[in-house]
């Protein structure tokens with residue numbers, strides 16, 4: 312796909328790392344040999360012979376120690392993850408990189424499993440089992456079994472005093488004492504590194520909080536620290552900026568820069584085309600649509616990429632109809648809402664009215680309270696009962712709503728929902744989308760499009776049943792595979808939607824699951840739609856389709872929508888469309 316040169320909007324958006332610009336001699340091979348060396352090979356899934364098509368072909372890619380590489384994909388975020396997996400030995404490279412040192416010459420045949428790690432933030436961890444687990448437990452008083460702190464979970468060794476770690480010395484054979492001292496010194500260094508990392512990423516305040524109480528961004532920062540503490544020699548980070556606020560992104564990139572300058576560890580970043588490429592990047596590996604990879608100096612690759620549609624800029628064309636604010640009825644009213652955990656006030660005196668038809672961008676740094684606020688609006692937060700007189704949902708105080716009735720009125724996508732959604736065998740895409748009418752997690756009814764508002768099965772052939780089935784096909788076609796590939800309204804669209812509807816939800820790629828959960832949120836045309844990090848894991852084509860659908864027909868008259876995102880440009884509507892901002896800062900809410 313060709314696009315005008317200015318389509319590469321991120322080209323001018325390189326992020327300042329906060330440290331002085333470092334000039335690398337990019338083409339100087341290191342005396343230690345390259346970090347990565349793939350000389351004109353193709354890359355296949357394991358267990359697949361060369362007769363089947365490769366995932367990547369004609370790959371010539373050499374990474375020298377001083378080079379700062381970013382991997383980008385013009386096609387799918389899955390392709391980028393696969394290329395990074397190839398570096399950890401999870402794919403087959405043919406012909407294999409030459410002896411004596413193969414793919415990772417700098418290791419000089421040391422075990423890659425011990426020295427190379429890949430940490431992916433691109434795709435969320437998923438609930439392993441088939442059952443839905445109750446993610447709302449987090450909002451209540453922390454139960455005894457949920458008391459495990461961030462430190463216990465990720466960094467248990469830092470809970471023990473150093474002298475305790477040395478106790479085995481009393482039982483150690485004298486010949487092993489030197490080894491013990493060496494281990495002790497190593498442990499001390501590790502602790503210093505730990506102290507340095509948690510301070511730099513502002514995590515020390517959360518170390519002794521229960522893990523369950525941490526916000527998404529706080530947990531993601533902890534995963535970055537854990538990855539670095541393992542002290543790999545090559546660290547591959549796939550979309551490490553996912554879910555991080557602007558300040559934290561700058562902190563994290565500055566940390567990566569300083570590690571890169573020391574080459575300890577070597578770092579390769581996988582990024583989305585719309586991410587700001589750090590200014591200290593020297594080289595790019597761009598995965599093209601035909602499976603070839605253009606790897607070279609940043610400027611050179613950007614010149615070529617200017618002719619490739621990597622990222623269309625996500626500017627929000629004006630919608631069919633401007634969103635009307637503050638004219639319709641109030642859908643939700645918060646009048647002086649507070650949320651506290653013990654003496655910790657997370658939300659203070661929040662005043663916010665969400666009218667019919669309104670479009671909101673809910674903003675706030677990691678841990679500002681966005682998820683907590685939405686849990687009050689959905690009635691999932693236990694404190695929504697105690698605040699009932701200050702919280703009016705769909706014209707009634709919160710306490711006058713049975714919670715399942717609220718679920719049917721609120722279409723919702725969130726990281727918590729994505730993680731918790733059941734992946735049981737036998738749950739098809741159709742079933743998963745169909746649960747959206749009731750907002751529950753168990754498909755039911757003759758066509759598995761849910762029961763009626765009265766809790767009874769829909770009458771056979773009733774208008775409600777027919778409407779629901781029609782809506783199912785509408786979202787499956789509008790947001791289905793043919794649309795992602797840029798072939799909407801094609802002959803194949805209906806057939807592909809049918810095939811897609813039969814697939815097992817659990818077997819879909821993470822981006823496809825995100826799309827199905829978005830269909831589920833929209834299918835019942837609920838009066839309120841909450842989209843919290845809705846695009847995570849989706850490929851560029853999916854994001855484009857979802858945004859276009861939301862702007863043009865995906866929401867009809869009367870529906871209100873709140874988008875939570877740390878990226879302004881991810882909001883489907885522009886200011887001209889009437890989108891408003893509600894910003895949380897120090898527990899207080901500000902309308903902007």
Ligand SMILES: Nc1ncnc2c1ncn2[C@@H]1O[C@H](COP(=O)(O)OP(=O)(O)OP(=O)(O)O)[C@@H](O)[C@H]1O
Pocket residue numbers: 449450451452453520523524525526527528529554652655657675676677678679680681682683684
């Ligand atoms: N049960 C709890 N006990 C104590 N503190 C809690 C509890 N639950 C949440 N918090 C704290 O409330 C704050 C708000 O968390 P919340 O998840 O709402 O933030 P957020 O704005 O959604 O963040 P992110 O952008 O990282 O997702 C965090 O600092 C979190 O540590």
